[in-house]
Amino acid sequence: MLGIEGLSPETISGLLDLSESYIPQNQSIDKRRDLLSGRTVINLFFENSTRTRTSFEVAAKRLGADVINMDVATSSVKKGETLLDTAMTLNAMRPDAIVVRHSESGAVNLLSQKVNCTVINAGDGQHEHPTQALLDALTIRRRRGTLEGLLVAICGDIMHSRVARSNIHLLQIMGARVRVVGPPTLMPTDIDRMGVEVHYNMRSGLKDVDIVMMLRLQTERMQGTFVPSISEYFRFFGLDMEKLKVAKPDALIMHPGPMNRGVEIDSEVADDLDRSVIHEQVEMGVAVRMACLDALIGGRRNAIGAAA
Amino acid sequence: MSRRMSGDVLRGAPPHTGSTAFINARIVDPAADAEYTGAILISDGKIADFGPNLFASGAPYGIGSVDCRGLHLAPGLVDARVHTGEPGEEHKETLESAGIAAAVGGITSLVLLPDNEPPFDDASLIEFVARRARQVKLANMYAYGALTVGLEGKELAEIGLMAEAGAVAFTDADHAVGNAQMLRRALYYAKGFDALIVHLPQEPSLSGGNMTSGVMATRLGLSGVPPLAEVMMVERDIRLAEMTGGRLHLTKISTAESVKAIAGAKARGLKITCDTAPPYFALNDLAVGDYRTFGKLVPPLRSEADRESIVEGLRDGTIDAIVSDHRPQDQDSKRVPFAQAEPGGIGLETLLPVSLELVHNRQLTLPQLFQRLSAAPARLFNLPGGKLAKGAPADLVLFDADVAWRVDRDDLWSKTKNSPFDERPVQGLVMATIVGGRTIYRHDNFTPTPAAA
Numbered sequence: 001m002l003g004i005e006g007l008s009p010e011t012i013s014g015l016l017d018l019s020e021s022y023i024p025q026n027q028s029i030d031k032r033r034d035l036l037s038g039r040t041v042i043n044l045f046f047e048n049s050t051r052t053r054t055s056f057e058v059a060a061k062r063l064g065a066d067v068i069n070m071d072v073a074t075s076s077v078k079k080g081e082t083l084l085d086t087a088m089t090l091n092a093m094r095p096d097a098i099v100v101r102h103s104e105s106g107a108v109n110l111l112s113q114k115v116n117c118t119v120i121n122a123g124d125g126q127h128e129h130p131t132q133a134l135l136d137a138l139t140i141r142r143r144r145g146t147l148e149g150l151l152v153a154i155c156g157d158i159m160h161s162r163v164a165r166s167n168i169h170l171l172q173i174m175g176a177r178v179r180v181v182g183p184p185t186l187m188p189t190d191i192d193r194m195g196v197e198v199h200y201n202m203r204s205g206l207k208d209v210d211i212v213m214m215l216r217l218q219t220e221r222m223q224g225t226f227v228p229s230i231s232e233y234f235r236f237f238g239l240d241m242e243k244l245k246v247a248k249p250d251a252l253i254m255h256p257g258p259m260n261r262g263v264e265i266d267s268e269v270a271d272d273l274d275r276s277v278i279h280e281q282v283e284m285g286v287a288v289r290m291a292c293l294d295a296l297i298g299g300r301r302n303a304i305g306a307a308a
Numbered sequence: 309m310s311r312r313m314s315g316d317v318l319r320g321a322p323p324h325t326g327s328t329a330f331i332n333a334r335i336v337d338p339a340a341d342a343e344y345t346g347a348i349l350i351s352d353g354k355i356a357d358f359g360p361n362l363f364a365s366g367a368p369y370g371i372g373s374v375d376c377r378g379l380h381l382a383p384g385l386v387d388a389r390v391h392t393g394e395p396g397e398e399h400k401e402t403l404e405s406a407g408i409a410a411a412v413g414g415i416t417s418l419v420l421l422p423d424n425e426p427p428f429d430d431a432s433l434i435e436f437v438a439r440r441a442r443q444v445k446l447a448n449m450y451a452y453g454a455l456t457v458g459l460e461g462k463e464l465a466e467i468g469l470m471a472e473a474g475a476v477a478f479t480d481a482d483h484a485v486g487n488a489q490m491l492r493r494a495l496y497y498a499k500g501f502d503a504l505i506v507h508l509p510q511e512p513s514l515s516g517g518n519m520t521s522g523v524m525a526t527r528l529g530l531s532g533v534p535p536l537a538e539v540m541m542v543e544r545d546i547r548l549a550e551m552t553g554g555r556l557h558l559t560k561i562s563t564a565e566s567v568k569a570i571a572g573a574k575a576r577g578l579k580i581t582c583d584t585a586p587p588y589f590a591l592n593d594l595a596v597g598d599y600r601t602f603g604k605l606v607p608p609l610r611s612e613a614d615r616e617s618i619v620e621g622l623r624d625g626t627i628d629a630i631v632s633d634h635r636p637q638d639q640d641s642k643r644v645p646f647a648q649a650e651p652g653g654i655g656l657e658t659l660l661p662v663s664l665e666l667v668h669n670r671q672l673t674l675p676q677l678f679q680r681l682s683a684a685p686a687r688l689f690n691l692p693g694g695k696l697a698k699g700a701p702a703d704l705v706l707f708d709a710d711v712a713w714r715v716d717r718d719d720l721w722s723k724t725k726n727s728p729f730d731e732r733p734v735q736g737l738v739m740a741t742i743v744g745g746r747t748i749y750r751h752d753n754f755t756p757t758p759a760a761a
Contacts, residue, residue, distance in 0.1 A: 184496040184552070185464075200500035225493060228457075228464040236468045236500075 001292060002109055002121045003128035004169040012137065012174060019138050019284070019291035026062070026286055035298055036065035039096040043069045044086075045122070046077070046102040051257055051282070052122050052131075056099045059289035063298070065096070083107060084114050091115040096297045100124070105162075118296045126160055132256055133166035135288040137174065139281050140211060143252055148175035153205050153247075154196075155181040156215035156237060156264050159188045159226075163256045164215060168194055181205030182237060185226045201236070202243040209247045213254045214239050217264045230263050240266035252277050315751035317408050317721075319445050324353040324702065324745025329368050333376035333706070335360075337696045338383065338678040348381060350702040353745035358696050376706060379739055379754075382678045384416025384447075384703040385659060386685040386694045388506075388583065389559060389631035391481070391652070393723075394440070395433075396425025401636040401723045403437070407446030409656040409722040411749035414705035414738040415632070417448040417686065417693045418656075422459070423481035429454035429465040431473035438474055446748050448703070450476045450691065455494055455505060461485045464497055471501050476689045477557070479506035482606045482651075486512040488544060495554030504555045504688065509541035509566070510607055518647050520608040524593045530646060533608050539565035546573045549580050557688060558582040561627060562607045564617030571626040581688055582626075585633035586655060586662040587728050589618040595728060601642040601649035602728050605633075609728075622680060623671050629684040632659040636724040653728040657720050662729055664709060664736035674709070706740040706754070713737060 004012075025031060041060040045053050053069065060067045070090075072078070077086055083102075090098060097118040100108045105125030112119035123129040140147055152171050158164045158180045171178050172195055179197040180187065192198050199205030206212060217233060227233045239253070253269055253276045261267050270276055331347040335358065346360040349368075367373045387410065393400035403420075410418055420437055422428035428437070434451050441449030453470030457463040459480040467478055478498060485491040485507065498505050514537035519525050521532030542558060546569065549556040561567060561584045573580050587595075587605055592612045596603040603609055621627040635652025642649050663681060666672040672680070686694025693703035715732045717725035739754040740747055 183500045185493050185500075187496075225463065225490075227497070228466040228468070232466045232469050 001130055001296060002112060002119065004130045004133050004166045004173070005128065007170075007173065009173055012134070012170060015134060015288070015291050015295060016138050016141060018295060019134070019287040020142075022287040022290045023284075026283070031062050032064060033062065034064040035294060036060065036063040039065040039297055040094070041065045041067050041097045041099065041293065042090055042095045043067065044072070044090065044098050044100045045070070046072050046100075046107070047123070049101055049123070052101060055282070055285045056120075056122060056289050059286050060293055062286070063290055063293055065293065068095075083111060087111045087114045091117065097293065120292060120296065123162055125162065126165070127162050128166045129162040130166050131285070131288055131292060132163050133170040134292070135281055135285040136167055136213065136254060136256070137170055138284045138288055139254065139277050140252065142284070143277065144210065147171060150176040150210040151179070151208060152176050152211040152213060153179045153181050153199075153209040154213045154215065155202065155205065155239065157186045157217050158182050158191065158215070159186045160218055161215045167213065168196055179205055179209065183227060202239070203246060206243060206247045209251055211252050211254065212239060212244070212247055214265050215256065216258060216260060219260060219263065234263055238262070238264055238266060239269050241268055244269060251275060254278065254281060257282070315412065315749060317411050317446070317749050318747055321746040321748060324350065327351045327356065327371040328745065329363055329371055329373040330376055330381055330704070330706075331363050331367055331373050332378060333381035334378060335696070336380055336382035336674045336678050338675050338683040339695050339697070341675045341679075343674050345378070348696070348702075348704070350745045353702055355696060355698060355700050355702050357698065379706050380674065380709050381704055381706050382674070383682040383694050383696055384705045384741060384743065385414050385681045386689070386691060387415045387418040387632045387634070387656065387659060388629060388685040388689055389421060389585070390418045390634045390656065391421040391423065391636070393636060394424070395436070399723075400638050403440045403449065404444045404446075405721070405723040406634070406656065407441075407444045407449070409634075409654070409720070410447040411741045412721050412738060413632075413657040414660045414707060414741050415447055415656055416703035416705065416741060416743045417450065417691050419476055419689060420449060420451045421481045422452045422454040422479065423483070427454050427459050428452065428470075428475070429457050429459070431466065431469045434470050434473040434475045447743060448691070448693065450474070450689070452477050452479045452481075452506065454478070455480045455485065456490065459483045461487055461490055464494060467498055467503055468501050471503050476691065477504040477506050479508075479559070482508055484508050484510045484512050484515070484541060488548065491545065492548050492552060495548055495552040495556060499552060499554040502555070504557055506557045506559050507545055508560055508606070509538055509545055509558050511537040511541045515607075518604065518608070519596050520593050520610045522593060522611055524596070528596070528599065528646075535563040535565060535610060535614060538563045538607060539569055542566045542569045546570070546578065546580060550578055556580050559631065560585055560588065560607060560633060561621065562588040562610050562618065563614045567617050567621035567626050571621070571624075574626065581628045583629035583631045583685070584618050584622065584627050585631050586659060587633070587653065589615060589622060590662050590665060591615070591728060596646070599646040601644070601646055602653060602726050602730060604646060604649050604651045605653055605728065606651045619666065619671055622666065628680065629688065630659070630663055630680045631685070632656050636722060637726045638724050642726050653726055654720065654722045654724060655727070656722060658715060658727060658729045658734070660705070660707065660738060661715075661734035661736040662732070665734070667709070668735055702742060702745040704742040705738060706742070707736060707738045709736050711735065711737045
């Protein structure tokens with residue numbers, strides 16, 4: 001599974017249905033099953049990510065798989081090994097799935113061409129982060145029943161966000177309308193040609209939306225070049241109760257994490273128990289990753305169609 | 309020789325209330341492209357009515373009236389490029405002394421450049437200027453915000469917060485942004501706030517010299533700035549504006565090639581605009597003969613062929629506006645060898661008389677001149693003045709278009725005397741300046757009858 005782009009609505013619905021079936025298991029006391037017993041999953045993270053890596057690890061373990069976390073920082077990559085050599089080496093150990101996070105767009109794609117196991121993209125550069133889009137979709141579907149016809153605003157640093165790209169694909173495949181909202185400096189060129197509405201201010205961008213997805217502002221890129229300052233960004237693009245007023249009263253607030261409170265989101269909004277579903281997103285993340293592993297290496301492919 | 313520009317600057321005048329009629333005036337209406345004899349009625353600081361037929365049968369009954377005695381009455385000048393020394397170099401010019409010089413020059417609104425010490429790269433400084441302008445109580449004063457932090461061309465300044473605080477446009481003043489990626493991002497970012505970016509197109513790596521390249525520079529032994537340094541950046545900026553869709557205004561256009569490039573961009577439908585300053589249509593590089601440091605400007609004075617093209621650009625409308633580019637420098641900055649002298653010239657008091665040469669030379673009509681001096685800058689910077697319209701602020705200039713005099717630096721009201729037009733014979737003199745209905749300047753030769761304005 002490399003990306004959302006190109007998936008059919010049926011495949012996505014099937015994965016979401018399967019994910020849904022794992023939620024009760026995750027909420028029960030005995031969380032472990034043997035579905036993937038004997039399978040090996042390698043988490044290969046070239047970029048730090050506590051959240052996503054842990055989520056994949058928990059998902060695989062709850063299905064009974066053996067999980068190996070490769071710590072790239074201390075691996076042979078640091079000794080100068082190329083991406084493809086690392087891939088070939090791991091491939092020779094015959095894993096069933098490799099979950100890859102890499103800072104360069106397309107790196108996961110390249111790796112997948114050289115191994116003969118399943119590869120799951122856990123985020124590549126500014127390209128895609130498919131399981132994030134699936135868990136967002138699952139969260140919305142559970143709250144709203146469907147994705148079809150919803151108006152979704154994705155706000156903030158669209159340019160550097162793989163989450164935005166995966167969500168744009170998925171939401172549109174499932175019949176939702178998507179707006180992107182942010183300063184023009186954080187909009188990728190010709191983003192409107194991906195079928196989204198572009199807004200440069202929150203007032204028009206959030207008007208009447210059902211869902212507000214905030215993105216993390218990569219503060220390391222903040223100062224001066226894309227956006228003048230954190231205080232100016234928060235003033236004009238940070239989600240607070242005032243800006244949220246123009247959205248639908250029951251609009252859901254989402255964030256892929258980690259949040260920068262006081263940068264892209266105000267604590268009052270982030271902690272609003274009625275509307276903020278940020279923690280629910282994390283919970284759904286485990287279920288979605290269980291479903292992906294199940295579908296891809298669980299030997300029950302025909303249950304939901306080929307997702308790979 | 310008597311002081312030509314002798315008159316009273318009336319800072320204490322109270323806000324205008326009631327009604328005042330300016331009758332028997334030659335009215336210049338830039339928006340209607342018309343000039344006619346008529347009257348303007350002011351009520352509570354705003355233009356209530358105007359036209360050729362207003363009070364045509366005589367002075368109105370029961371309200372104060374001012375007989376203009378056939379002098380010209382036009383929308384006050386809107387000067388979009390003024391530097392003062394406040395804060396930072398108050399010995400060169402304060403907001404008050406600049407306000408006085410503006411009043412004498414017929415300027416009713418001005419926009420202050422941000423290259424002070426400290427530079428205006430923070431909303432608090434924009435608010436400081438607004439507060440000081442209210443205290444000075446002369447021309448309307450607005451401020452640019454810095455485009456980049458410290459005018460260094462490296463990091464975007466807080467454009468949104470400064471726009472909220474009242475900054476009317478964003479610029480790095482006389483610092484060109486050499487890094488194309490920086491200007492591109494600035495144009496994109498400003499677009500989100502529909503903010504105007506004003507840029508001086510001078511390629512920094514080619515602009516280190518002291519005067520324009522050419523035989524004059526060679527003979528004087530001074531290092532040159534090629535005219536090319538301007539047009540190559542004009543062309544780059546046009547491309548960036550086209551790509552980003554941002555609002556870009558190029559300032560102080562001084563070369564023939566630049567005018568041609570901008571005319572081409574406008575013909576292609578781009579919303580790019582530009583201005584020039586009097587030195588570039590009224591002087592050429594001969595003015596720095598004898599190493600006159602008053603003629604050291606940024607960009608440098610150009611060749612006669614370039615000057616003629618600037619006049620032509622003003623005539624055909626390629627150049628939208630005229631700015632004074634007022635930049636005071638004290639004696640310590642100018643009485644030094646040419647290469648060490650600070651660039652810049654004062655221009656508030658000579659803006660109108662020098663610009664009127666274009667009318668006397670039949671290159672522009674009076675309404676066309678006031679389109680460049682008042683209407684266009686007000687429109688570009690989204691300021692309330694610069695036009696005759698019912699409900700618009702009564703910001704007006706009353707002037708004698710014909711009276712001849714000679715610029716004498718000792719007669720100027722500006723705190724420093726570095727005028728590139730020193731000793732120049734000119735034609736046209738401001739007789740009164742009216743801001744929001746208040747007369748803030750009145751020349752000694754114009755005493756209003758029968759009732760005081």
